[in-house]
Amino acid sequence: MYNKLVKCLKSVREKTDFVPEVGLILGSGLGDYADEIKIVTTVDYNDIEGFPVSTVVGHKGRFVFGYVGDVPVVIMQGRVHYYEGYPMQDVVLPTRLMGMMGIKKLFLTNASGGLNEYFKAGDLMIITDHITTAVPSPLIGKNIDELGTRFPDMSEVYSKRLQGVIKETAAELGIEVQEGVYVQFTGPNYETPAEVRLAKTWGGDAVGMSTAVEAMAARHMGLEVCGISCVTNMAAGISKTALSHKEVQETADRVAKEFKLLVETVIKKM
Ligand code: HPA
Numbered sequence: 001m002y003n004k005l006v007k008c009l010k011s012v013r014e015k016t017d018f019v020p021e022v023g024l025i026l027g028s029g030l031g032d033y034a035d036e037i038k039i040v041t042t043v044d045y046n047d048i049e050g051f052p053v054s055t056v057v058g059h060k061g062r063f064v065f066g067y068v069g070d071v072p073v074v075i076m077q078g079r080v081h082y083y084e085g086y087p088m089q090d091v092v093l094p095t096r097l098m099g100m101m102g103i104k105k106l107f108l109t110n111a112s113g114g115l116n117e118y119f120k121a122g123d124l125m126i127i128t129d130h131i132t133t134a135v136p137s138p139l140i141g142k143n144i145d146e147l148g149t150r151f152p153d154m155s156e157v158y159s160k161r162l163q164g165v166i167k168e169t170a171a172e173l174g175i176e177v178q179e180g181v182y183v184q185f186t187g188p189n190y191e192t193p194a195e196v197r198l199a200k201t202w203g204g205d206a207v208g209m210s211t212a213v214e215a216m217a218a219r220h221m222g223l224e225v226c227g228i229s230c231v232t233n234m235a236a237g238i239s240k241t242a243l244s245h246k247e248v249q250e251t252a253d254r255v256a257k258e259f260k261l262l263v264e265t266v267i268k269k270m
Helices: 001-011 031-036 091-101 160-173 194-204 213-219 245-269
Strands: 022-026 036-044 062-068 069-078 104-115 123-131 177-184 204-206 224-234
Touching: 001 091, 022 031, 022 091, 022 245, 031 036, 031 069, 031 245, 062 213, 062 245, 069 091, 069 123, 069 245, 091 104, 091 213, 104 123, 104 245, 123 160, 123 213, 123 245, 160 224, 160 245, 177 213, 177 224, 213 224, 224 245
Parallel strands: 022 069, 022 104, 104 224, 123 177, 177 204
Antiparallel strands: 036 062, 062 069, 104 204, 123 224
């Protein structure tokens, strides 16, 4: 796996020597934010040897290098999901690659279903912690000693400092934010009402199909991590209606402007 990462890095470095400080992964509905920054260059996932290429409609597949304010960033426009059929090590390969490109901080975004009954569709939730019990750990397999230790600590996956920056920024912008625990399931199906009840008893506030494993891989490498989830719908059984990708996209589009403003302002202060 490390050799594969080194090959991918070489492939990227043949195209650009840009060194980002912050990595940003864009979730559903946020993809076009990458087009709004000061773009220096882009690298298509297709052009990176050995890179897992995303197949989801609405997800472009490329790294966008550029500046948000004065901050050098790399943005993943389109992420890799476990439900696409890749081994979990491949799902986190792009995260690790961004770490090897030089990022020190990783900003994760996604869409999720609300478990917490105080939430409503359209809420933005600062991720305070996560539960990955329903998916394999991305760290299973031979440890990549070059990246981190065999038994990494996960007691503060989402940096308290960055959570504070997000909260402070949201208050300044007058954007209401929730806080909570994100539970990752495999997807691609939405959960059953029974699974939603289970995730609630586990202590979850929102449920989704990404992010937590990327956060783990980043923490394994010692990166500082934060994340915001857009609660696009109430989870199955809590919501009165059947769930659909269309509903998820419509809500994500509805709050995209606010979400993008928050993400952008936070990056400038990270
Ligand atoms: N479940 C899982 N993933 C999701 C959901 C959901 O309800 N909404 C958006 N992504």
